[in-house]
């Protein structure tokens with residue numbers, strides 16, 4: 312097994328959440344064990360998962376590249392090698408979609424969770440922006456390296472322009488600020 316290059320345990324966990332079962336294809340892998348291994352001096356972060364639908368188990372091995380970032384960041388300034396721009400945008404959107412934009416419409420006992428969801432949505436969206444070269448107006452094709460990420464891109468390529476991503480980021484940060492005051 313070739314270990315996957317991860318930037319943080321947050322990134323490893325999200326990667327596992329995005330995987331489907333190698334046996335039945337269900338997107339329902341549950342992490343059943345996590346351990347660290349030393350392979351010739353390199354630290355490996357290992358996970359065992361179990362499919363909630365057919366009970367097939369699968370193992371994943373990660374090597375941590377560089378210094379892990381402070382949570383909730385998934386990694387440093389370099390783009391992910393595991394999760395592509397389309398997947399990160401979907402993660403951000405799914406999280407933000409469950410949060411009422413106006414905190415007054417969010418039940419008091421759900422506000423902390425809503426705020427946390429927006430924090431992670433902002434972090435996931437910042438990962439999409441890391442695929443933007445400094446002088447580029449849009450995320451390049453090479454940033455879509457999974458079938459699901461490519462499908463998100465094909466559905467609406469314009470959502471990956473710098474302009475749209477910046478506008479979305481501003482919108483998310485406004486919602487987050489509203490939950491922090």
Ligand SMILES: [Zn+2]
Pocket residue numbers: 332333334335336337362363364365366367
């Ligand atoms: Zn399965």
